[in-house]
Amino acid sequence: MAPTQDEISAEIAAARESTARAVAAGGVPPSHPGRDYPPYRSSALRHPRKPLLRVGADPEAAEWHGPVFGVTDITALDADLTRQHQGEPLGERITVAGRVLDRGGRPVRGQLVEVWQANASGRYAHQRDQHPAPLDPHFTGVGRCLTDDQGAYAFTTVRPGAYPWRNHTNAWRPAHIHFSLFGTAFTQRLVTQMYFPGDPLFPYDPILQSVTDAAARARLVAAYDHRLSTPERSLGYRWDIVLDGPAATLPDPEEDH
């Protein structure tokens, strides 16, 4: 029998308290979710039980370098998800923009940013999403861009809807946009989700709550930024991204000249 929201919420609270106790005892607040996070039921059989092997810094290793992308890997329309079909998609048009940085605050330049999302009704253009919300013939929900010299990215899209899923009875995902990011090193690879400020579904969602530290969770929530709003056109949200992991030890190209 599917668990109730109350049961899942109790598990969420227990995991949060466990993290709060560890931090109060002097532990480092964890940025990332534990891979074994029982409230997210699909994690049960999909996390390793043995500890990961810690690999020391090794600039010679393949992972301290990473894939590169360029102008051939994107097209001009990729960053505007509202212009990929013949008509305008339904929904509240938004701009999402920010910068991709490494932990040292250096911009990640010329790297690939990919996004995907549900449409304004909360439906993905995916055959396995069969929940009864309408597809939008004018919206697929896939975008790509390259970061500029300041590490900046920007997408125009529509605000995605919340949608139900089957983790437990009456489970709903808060509205979110999926992001995929590359750094200068493969060790910095990140796939994550961006949320919208003030969403009432936050406390109920085991995926957002898999990040058990409150400050870390807050880093997944974009800020409304009026300066990014376009008159008569779209509302603006700012979301900066910091890639974890050792960056490539290659010299910063700016320092070469």
Next chain:
Amino acid sequence: MRAPTPSQTIGPFYGYALPFPGGGDVAPVGHPEAITVRGRVYDGAGEPVPDALVETWQAAPDGSLAGEPGSLRRDPVTGGFLGRNGVDFTGFARVATDADGQWVVRTLPPPAALPYLSVCLFARGLTRHLFTRAYVDGGAAGDAVLSALPEERRGTLLARTEGPRAYRFDIRLQGPGETVFLDFGTGGES
């Protein structure tokens, strides 16, 4: 140091966004030295994982780790994908597992000094990606990762030769024969 943006699961619906046609065809077309590396991803119940995304990254045969753009080379006329240009070696593959949990990458052999494909695995249910390595031809003598492992676990990183220029590298997320996954020193991990 800035605090990192947390990871979140890739979820079940990335399939219309991230995979691209020819994502596993890293070797230049018709290259006589191309190898295939394939495998299946298994969960803790021993069932194939049909909704995982596998990415591989490796050194070019000449040892270069600079990579080349063009893995997702696009057609500006249609917005579709053209495939790699057939000449450059991008070093990067991205493939989704099929309904039977299988993935395959057609690439060039990594150099003897870095004889592995770095593998990054994503899946619904995985709150954060996992790194491992698929070593071909037994790996290099004195490899720091392989030599740090007990004999019974080392084998999980060795791609098995299953034919001429053909290797198999299965990934077991949990349980008996669990694959060795790697931590490159990221926040909250250690």
